[in-house]
Amino acid sequence: MANHSADSPDGSAAREVDRLAASYWDFLLAREPSLRSRRGLPVESLPGVSAAEADERAGFAAGVLNRLGALRPAALPGPAADTAGFLRALAEQEAEAGRFHWLTPTATPYQLFRLQQYGDAVFRPFRFEDRGDADRYVSLVRDLARCVATIGDKAAGQAARGFRVPAPALPGVRTTLTGLRASVTRYVRADDERLTLLDAASRGRLRDAVAGLVAAELEPAFDRLLALVSDPDYLGRAPRAVGWARYPEGEAAYRAFVRTYTSGDTPPERLHELGREHCRELGERMREMRGTLGFTGSEAEFRERLATEPRLYAATPQEVEARYRGHLDRLTPLLPRWFAVLPRAPYGVARLDPALEASMTFGYYEPPTAAQPVGRYRYNASDLAHRSLLGAAALIYHELAPGHHFHLARQAENTALPDLRRELVAFSGFEEGWAEYAAGLAWEMGLYDDPWDAYGRLAHERFTAQRLVVDTGLNLGTMTLEQARTFMRAHAAAESEGQITTELLRYATDMPGQALTYRAGHAEFTALRAACERGAGAAFDVRAFHETVLAGGALPFPALRRRLARELPARPAVVRSPGRGT
Structure with a gap:
């Protein structure tokens, strides 16, 4: 020893x-x-x-x-x-x-x-x-x-x-x-x-x-x-x-932003290629899901259907909240099969300050504090007639459980970590990557069994994949704003023109590189789990994998890879990974 x-x-x-x-x-x-x-x-x-x-x-x-x-x-x-x-x-x-x-x-x-x-x-x-x-x-x-x-x-x-x-x-x-x-x-x-x-x-x-x-x-x-x-x-x-490459030293700054946000060393050119690959793959899966829904026309025609489908829209903020809570209610009884430890802090939803809604595409997760001990997703309830709830299930699994809340509340509650690691949210690649991985875990949990929710999740995944393309394209100077708008419009399922405009300006004028963290982080977590499954074979324990990740709090991906390699082999397998669709 x-x-x-x-x-x-x-x-x-x-x-x-x-x-x-x-x-x-x-x-x-x-x-x-x-x-x-x-x-x-x-x-x-x-x-x-x-x-x-x-x-x-x-x-x-x-x-x-x-x-x-x-x-x-x-x-x-x-x-x-x-x-x-x-x-x-x-x-x-x-x-x-x-x-x-x-x-x-x-x-x-x-x-x-x-x-x-x-x-x-x-x-x-x-x-x-x-x-x-x-x-x-x-x-x-x-x-x-x-x-x-x-x-x-x-x-x-x-x-x-x-x-x-x-x-x-x-x-x-x-x-x-x-x-x-x-x-x-x-x-x-x-x-x-x-x-x-x-x-x-x-x-x-x-x-x-x-x-x-x-x-x-x-x-x-x-x-x-x-x-x-x-x-x-x-x-x-x-x-x-727009775009950072247009400023003196802007390209160097953008590459630094990408390193910071993704917590990795994948160059933006490779992320751009990865985004195009994922968009093609997800587009094919969406085509198959449209067939499951009995639709045989083009995606553009289906998009018109989405714009008028009553089940995808809410009339009041209260209806929006009810939709989110319904998805969480389905998740709750399944959690112990997938997580060895659950956060002690409760979680819920609340509306975003209306003064901010016009300038934000979606909402944000508000972690628990001493004064406000409930983790909450602050949702955007503006322009409900044009705000589709197609991706509501994917969104709430990303924002609350088992996404941001499971990471951030568990991290804050873990007294074995130094204060710095308990309280600081420093690595967006981990933070958003875990939330996207967690939302994807709902496939295995059977929570996207409704074809509309499944289509919404696929659309959400493609939405994050197209960010790899347009964020890098805009900021490296290989795409104009109109080219990026055309690409994004072609790969958006239910986003309005206003939402697309807000998103593009976010990438190219406000938070360059941040939007990469979702799909790039998801890819990192997916690869990490696949490597652990290959190493453990039939003894792979999904709860042990999740606990090893969450018990360490947010880490840059190189450090997380070392942690998993060090910790998982010493853990005896007790619970096998549930099969897909269970």
Whole structure:
């Protein structure tokens, strides 16, 4: 047996890894409101997006990489090896972010989303018990104004360096900023019901201070940013074409974004080819499923049928929720056959803030926090007459169970992990890849036995596959926006023209590379499971595979491969993998 005692070289290296993880955690906990909220700690400050803050984070990451470089990976025991792999990838991401600070979007709808999250995670749940709380709240409102100001400063600095939001995305930017200005200035004004524990003088000072900051700093910061993206000079110089390769050093930045988001080293050219291959394969399966539904016409004709099929549309948000809950109710009794450990935190659905719905294609998963202990999918209920529920089953299995909630809630509940690995969501390839793998697992569970749900899942898979094509094509400069629109329209089942437009702008102007994580991550998990099945043969235990993946929390894929190779052979097979369709 290997000697990992405290005095051995292995033990010394493991302790150094633990110290690095604790140091990184303390660094981030002091700067990230979301981490403090999840731990039930008071939020003391809100970060901005200034170059100085980016340099500080990149400098800290460089120090971590230097200390990791002095260690011998082979000397690390299993858990420490996982943590070292986590730390190295995290620090490399932060260093890349610092390098490409001025080429990273900031004044775009998804990037601005943090301002709405501060309302849900910081300001609305804020508890006022004494004057100190009132003073801290005022300080947070001041920080929020500074955060908006740094977004404006960065956008102006980018423009001076030749980086502007492309013209096709600017209307959505202005709409988002206008909506956020109204939402943010509303949510920082604490209502009287929350101030009952404060004396009258403290309540008055709080109201006056907040009103003064809103008028003197917060609203002007929004107005300056809106003025910048509305200025005729900015509009005149904004590029008409989209994609990162069109900016100086943009292609290098995009390749870094792809590495960060996918947590792997597959080049974007190969992901582009993979997307085309998957689109062809999934298109054939969809053709077969249309036959099962008794339809013999073309896909274009079937798309017209989908647009008018009553069962695929809801009239009210309540009907949308009922559809999602029905799919979850079918899943629940099957879970113990596939998972050895289930999350303790409950999960549910709730509507997205209507102010955000116009600029977001779908919704998002909201993980449990100390203040809000339920994991929720925040769904988009806008324009229901044109918002198909064809993929509702696939979507909710991705967003909640056994997808995001099983990963993120289990990770947060796992006290064997260092705080950094429990609380940080750092690797999108793992996060979205697991959720897509989990939604695909529903094939084996028999949850797509309804042909409409099956077609919806296939359509969803092809939707994520086409992202590999258009995201890379747009950002490498091999596809124009219209070429990408044509390709996406040909490979979309029920998405409206508005949704397609929003998605394309997300890829090419807002979050370049992020959309790759779904299908690229799914491919990684599928390959990992196939390798484990080949290695174990008839003894393969699907519950052991899932537990080995989830018990380690999110990891970059190279580290996850090492973890699976290390952990699974030592596990005795108890439960065989259920057959497909069970």
